Amino acid sequence: MNAVPTPLAAASVSGADLLLWVAVPYVCLAVFVVGHIWRYRQDQFGWTSRTTQLLEHRWLRWGSPLFHLGAFMVIAGHVVGLAVPDAWTEAVGVTEHAYHATAVWAGSVAGAAMVSGLGMLCARRLLTRSIRLGTDRSDKLLFPLLSATVLLGIAATATHNVFGAGYDYRSTVSVWFRGLFVLQPQPEAIAGAPLLFRLHALTACLLFAAWPFTRLVHVWSAPVGYLARPYLVYRRRAAPAPAPSAGGRGRGTASGSRRAA
Amino acid sequence: MRVMAQVAMVMNLDKCIGCHTCSVTCKQTWTNRTGVEYAWFNNVETKPGVGYPRRYEDQEQWKGGWMLDRRGRLVLRSGGRVKRLLSLFSNPDLPGIEDYYEPVTYDYDNLISAPAGPDMPVARPRSVLTGKPTAITWGANWEDGLGGAPENAGADPNLTGEWAEKVRFEFEQTFLFHLPRLCEHCLNPACVSACPSGAMYKRVEDGIVLVDQDRCRGWRMCVTACPYKKVYVNHATGKAEKCTFCFPRVEAGQPTVCSETCVGRLRYLGLLLYDADRVGEAAATPGEKDLLDAQRGVFLDPNDPEVRAAARESGIPEDWLEAARRSPVYDLVMRYKVALPLHPEYRTMPMVWYVPPLSPVLDAVDAAGGDQDDPDHVFAAVTRLRIPLEYLAELFTAGDADMVAGVLMKLTALRSYMRQRTLGEPGDEAALRAVGLTAREAEDLHRLLAVAKYADRYVVPAAHKEDAAALTAMENRCPVETSGDAEPRKVMLGIPALRRDTTAEGRP
Numbered sequence: 094m095n096a097v098p099t100p101l102a103a104a105s106v107s108g109a110d111l112l113l114w115v116a117v118p119y120v121c122l123a124v125f126v127v128g129h130i131w132r133y134r135q136d137q138f139g140w141t142s143r144t145t146q147l148l149e150h151r152w153l154r155w156g157s158p159l160f161h162l163g164a165f166m167v168i169a170g171h172v173v174g175l176a177v178p179d180a181w182t183e184a185v186g187v188t189e190h191a192y193h194a195t196a197v198w199a200g201s202v203a204g205a206a207m208v209s210g211l212g213m214l215c216a217r218r219l220l221t222r223s224i225r226l227g228t229d230r231s232d233k234l235l236f237p238l239l240s241a242t243v244l245l246g247i248a249a250t251a252t253h254n255v256f257g258a259g260y261d262y263r264s265t266v267s268v269w270f271r272g273l274f275v276l277q278p279q280p281e282a283i284a285g286a287p288l289l290f291r292l293h294a295l296t297a298c299l300l301f302a303a304w305p306f307t308r309l310v311h312v313w314s315a316p317v318g319y320l321a322r323p324y325l326v327y328r329r330r331a332a333p334a335p336a337p338s339a340g341g342r343g344r345g346t347a348s349g350s351r352r353a354a
Numbered sequence: 355m356r357v358m359a360q361v362a363m364v365m366n367l368d369k370c371i372g373c374h375t376c377s378v379t380c381k382q383t384w385t386n387r388t389g390v391e392y393a394w395f396n397n398v399e400t401k402p403g404v405g406y407p408r409r410y411e412d413q414e415q416w417k418g419g420w421m422l423d424r425r426g427r428l429v430l431r432s433g434g435r436v437k438r439l440l441s442l443f444s445n446p447d448l449p450g451i452e453d454y455y456e457p458v459t460y461d462y463d464n465l466i467s468a469p470a471g472p473d474m475p476v477a478r479p480r481s482v483l484t485g486k487p488t489a490i491t492w493g494a495n496w497e498d499g500l501g502g503a504p505e506n507a508g509a510d511p512n513l514t515g516e517w518a519e520k521v522r523f524e525f526e527q528t529f530l531f532h533l534p535r536l537c538e539h540c541l542n543p544a545c546v547s548a549c550p551s552g553a554m555y556k557r558v559e560d561g562i563v564l565v566d567q568d569r570c571r572g573w574r575m576c577v578t579a580c581p582y583k584k585v586y587v588n589h590a591t592g593k594a595e596k597c598t599f600c601f602p603r604v605e606a607g608q609p610t611v612c613s614e615t616c617v618g619r620l621r622y623l624g625l626l627l628y629d630a631d632r633v634g635e636a637a638a639t640p641g642e643k644d645l646l647d648a649q650r651g652v653f654l655d656p657n658d659p660e661v662r663a664a665a666r667e668s669g670i671p672e673d674w675l676e677a678a679r680r681s682p683v684y685d686l687v688m689r690y691k692v693a694l695p696l697h698p699e700y701r702t703m704p705m706v707w708y709v710p711p712l713s714p715v716l717d718a719v720d721a722a723g724g725d726q727d728d729p730d731h732v733f734a735a736v737t738r739l740r741i742p743l744e745y746l747a748e749l750f751t752a753g754d755a756d757m758v759a760g761v762l763m764k765l766t767a768l769r770s771y772m773r774q775r776t777l778g779e780p781g782d783e784a785a786l787r788a789v790g791l792t793a794r795e796a797e798d799l800h801r802l803l804a805v806a807k808y809a810d811r812y813v814v815p816a817a818h819k820e821d822a823a824a825l826t827a828m829e830n831r832c833p834v835e836t837s838g839d840a841e842p843r844k845v846m847l848g849i850p851a852l853r854r855d856t857t858a859e860g861r862p
Contacts, residue, residue, distance in 0.1 A: 150444070153444050226485065319439065320435050328555040329559065330558075330605075
């Protein structure tokens with residue numbers, strides 16, 4: 094790490110910055126982690142992609158692959174842009190100019206795919222009545238939050254790096270981001286970033302906090318194990334479950350196969 | 355040899371009157387919930403007809419079941435593992451709700467709450483999916499009794515080839531029969547093999563194929579892979595659901611709800627022992643017409659001491675072995691060989707078999723001025739009446755009409771012999787011998803098919819109480835989570851609550 098600030102330097106940042114760029118991210122991350130553990134243990138039944146393809150498939154056919162493939166590229170871009178310090182990319186011979194040219198081009202393609210895909214997914218959710226009626230509270234939180242994050246992100250890139258003079262987020266936003274994970278938060282690194290970048294970072298934090306309580310959990314169930322497992326799955330009947338008490342119909346007492354259908 | 359036991363079913367189609375009691379009682383038991391309004395774990399189709407969902411038998415379109423690749427290996431028709439994972443975002447071969455039908459309810463409330471007026475109030479249909487008034491244009495048994503057949507039945511995927519033209523042309527003189535369908539609980543289930551999350555499984559003890567509701571992540575590949583389209587997406591929970599073979603009842607030694615309530619008493623339940631090691635090989639038999647024999651080759655004789663010894667080694671309990679010996683399904687499938695599987699060419703090794711209907715043939719004998727009591731007339735008719743025969747062969751023997759003809763002749767000979775016996779005559783055993791039955795066997799088969807006592811039809815050994823599972827049937831509760839539960843829930847998010855208010859107050 095270059096330029097690790099002394100704890101004293103942090104004392105000069107304002108309380109608002111501390112709140113926004115240290116407290117909020119850590120609270121969101123804590124909710125993200127604890128929320129996932131809680132949901133995984135409590136709610137296997139609700140842990141699903143909540144597919145609506147049965148009800149509407151014409152928009153989904155294009156919207157869903159566009160959104161998901163775009164999202165994969167966008168996530169990969171964020172990992173490189175946020176987690177990898179610029180000193181590392183330069184050390185392997187990628188110049189600052191080459192890096193940013195690639196990032197802007199690939200990012201624009203990925204962003205456009207993700208935005209158009211998400212737009213189609215939102216449109217079908219709003220316009221297809223059967224899907225709109227099936228939209229629950231978590232979706233009503235997730236879709237606006239996800240849309241806001243994505244739109245702010247692409248707006249920041251477009252304003253500053255595609256049409257603007259260029260903004261080197263790797264020396265500001267990325268430093269703040271990495272600081273959170275090495276437990277040396279540097280709120281002053283992002284405090285001076287353009288508004289769009291700051292808003293994008295904030296909505297992203299909120300998105301991570303909401304993640305475990307929405308259908309986004311299906312991300313962690315990406316079935317890569319399918320590639321290796323035998324085709325036929327045999328299972329024995331579940332081990333004896335303790336007989337449920339008279340009023341105890343809670344899902345906790347039911348064993349796995351009791352909820353088979 | 356790895357002996358496994360399977361609870362299997364046979365249906366005697368001659369006795370099915372298409373009353374749909376099985377479908378209705380199944381629906382009341384399993385799918386009267388939000389999200390599966392459109393799903394019928396058991397449905398009764400009129401054949402010829404397009405079926406439910408529409409044209410589900412057209413695997414060129416729906417990509418269900420298995421096929422052999424160019425090198426003769428068994429592969430899923432919907433593609434390999436990588437292709438399946440790539441189509442997670444949008445499954446190109448998933449039937450839409452329009453391929454099933456739009457479920458409706460009726461404005462019953464209007465009948466009693468409508469203001470006084472000059473006209474009688476009516477209960478108009480209202481979509482369960484949107485809550486809006488809708489016109490009913492299709493259903494799970496829309497073509498019941500060939501209703502609308504002139505427009506639709508020509509689209510039956512089983513009507514291919516030259517003889518099919520004739521069916522369409524002479525439709526008003528043609529035949530019909532009812533085909534009750536439920537999950538086949540296959541030996542080589544394509545749905546299980548296609549499930550990316552490994553949520554679907556075949557039970558070791560009784561061969562019932564189930565979806566683990568806790569592990570299903572809603573990737574919906576099972577729906578595509580099942581050639582019978584008997585796995586459904588619950589659009590409220592986003593999870594797959596399917597016929598459970600009423601496992602809570604079967605575990606308690608009771609027949610499934612569809613069997614128990616069958617008015618025609620045409621269903622049989624019993625055990626089949628099979629060699630699990632030979633399933634893959636049998637399913638990969640090159641010739642489609644050899645698949646039926648290949649599947650019969652997988653079943654094991656419960657009276658064979660070697661089989662019994664191997665079964666004991668596999669942990670099959672003694673009372674199950676005894677039940678396997680008394681199994682009516684073994685008798686119909688293996689001893690008398692009068693039951694046939696539905697679409698063996700899908701290579702899933704289905705375990706719900708059918709005794710093909712003789713009635714279409716007999717009707718034609720009458721129409722041609724023949725005597726349907728005379729086996730000679732009927733034998734001749736069976737072979738002459740190519741149309742029903744070829745059609746039945748498309749359904750039950752991958753197109754092998756001789757196989758179906760053999761079964762129909764056996765049933766004819768049995769009928770004729772037993773008629774003579776019932777009328778006090780000695781009975782002509784020549785016809786019986788021609789179809790390979792002895793007088794004693796004919797009596798037994800008659801008792802099984804025609805007398806069909808409850809205890810003869812259902813030989814279901816209870817699950818072993820050691821694992822206490824059988825208790826569920828006594829619990830008087832639905833093993834599937836209900837929606838709209840009155841009790842407070844521990845977890846609120848992502849779980850479907852009853853959202854679609856289709857009552858009068860919920861109207862926009």
